[in-house]
Amino acid sequence: MNKITQLFNIQYPIIQAGMIWASGWRLASAVSNAGGLGLIGAGSMYPEVLREHIQKCKAATDKPFGVNVPMLYPSIQEIMDIIVEEGVKIVFTSAGNPKTWTAFLKEKGITVVHVVSSVKFAMKAQEAGVDAVVAEGFEAGGHNGREETTTFTLIPMVKEKLQIPLIAAGGIATGRGMLAAMVLGADGVQVGSRFVATPEASSHEKFKQAVVQAQDGDTHLTLKELAPVRLIKNKFYNDVVALYATSPTPDDLKNLLGRARAKKGMFEGDLDEGELEIGQIAGLINDIKPAAQVVKDMMAEFEAAKTEVTSL
Numbered sequence: 001m002n003k004i005t006q007l008f009n010i011q012y013p014i015i016q017a018g019m020i021w022a023s024g025w026r027l028a029s030a031v032s033n034a035g036g037l038g039l040i041g042a043g044s045m046y047p048e049v050l051r052e053h054i055q056k057c058k059a060a061t062d063k064p065f066g067v068n069v070p071m072l073y074p075s076i077q078e079i080m081d082i083i084v085e086e087g088v089k090i091v092f093t094s095a096g097n098p099k100t101w102t103a104f105l106k107e108k109g110i111t112v113v114h115v116v117s118s119v120k121f122a123m124k125a126q127e128a129g130v131d132a133v134v135a136e137g138f139e140a141g142g143h144n145g146r147e148e149t150t151t152f153t154l155i156p157m158v159k160e161k162l163q164i165p166l167i168a169a170g171g172i173a174t175g176r177g178m179l180a181a182m183v184l185g186a187d188g189v190q191v192g193s194r195f196v197a198t199p200e201a202s203s204h205e206k207f208k209q210a211v212v213q214a215q216d217g218d219t220h221l222t223l224k225e226l227a228p229v230r231l232i233k234n235k236f237y238n239d240v241v242a243l244y245a246t247s248p249t250p251d252d253l254k255n256l257l258g259r260a261r262a263k264k265g266m267f268e269g270d271l272d273e274g275e276l277e278i279g280q281i282a283g284l285i286n287d288i289k290p291a292a293q294v295v296k297d298m299m300a301e302f303e304a305a306k307t308e309v310t311s312l
């Protein structure tokens, strides 16, 4: 038992990240059934779609699971109401001010975790009354902080100041990475990219293959003027780079991005025109395997790495 397994009443301190177009009820319930904490990613769901995913997840597991709510998307009130109505017990908020929803959720008896990318925002989340903080380094897949603080530096810096449990995210896909994060001060890990390459992830097969094929150096954090996001360097990414060469305004970037790029890439499998969000650690992901196997392998590697370091 540690702070994270206790907080969520789970077996292993492995949290499957909420991820737009990848983390529906199938992935969340598979991870929860395997002893980790599965999260349904509400960011790509209309409110009633989210309700359906929550209901299916409840039917597929009797273990704890949660919902990730990126606060930059519309219909947040409706989403929060559904979460309460459906009796969800754990919410991970991200991309917004933790003050806005924490008190509302806590009043309903919900455990609240907020995702941050800096020490300053970790402290703000703690002040807002959250139960734990996810500190995410800039190697992570998806939307990210502008400052390019790595997980290796962020975790010990947050650890120095934070009193509540700390979850590390960004670049963790193996038990070895998990142990490293915990040695740096984390109580648990949130894993995104690794869980994209599973049969249970709802993302397109072609996207999963692109993740498996990606090597180190194949992703980049871009579009910082809008919302910084780490992408695979595909045709769309090259179009962004070409536009940057013309000193674009944020509106020019917005026009190129258009609507539904992420859906096009990750859900519909358009590897040229779509936005392909994945972390740097994709370079270490070489196969598609069941989510339960990911959890099992990570725990076995974690134990082996622990033994290995005692001989250093």
Ligand SMILES: Cc1cc2nc3c(=O)[nH]c(=O)nc-3n(C[C@H](O)[C@H](O)[C@H](O)COP(=O)(O)O)c2cc1C
Pocket (backbone or CB within 6 Å): 017, 018, 019, 020, 022, 041, 042, 043, 044, 068, 069, 070, 093, 094, 095, 115, 136, 139, 140, 141, 142, 143, 169, 170, 171, 172, 173, 190, 191, 192, 193, 194, 196, 266, 277, 278, 279, 280, 281
């Ligand atoms: C495809 C994809 C979609 C993501 N979508 C979200 C999201 O909707 N909400 C969120 O808080 N984070 C999102 N993230 C970030 C993850 O929650 C997580 O913190 C991150 O993936 C951890 O780093 P890793 O990819 O190196 O494991 C996403 C990441 C990926 C790879």
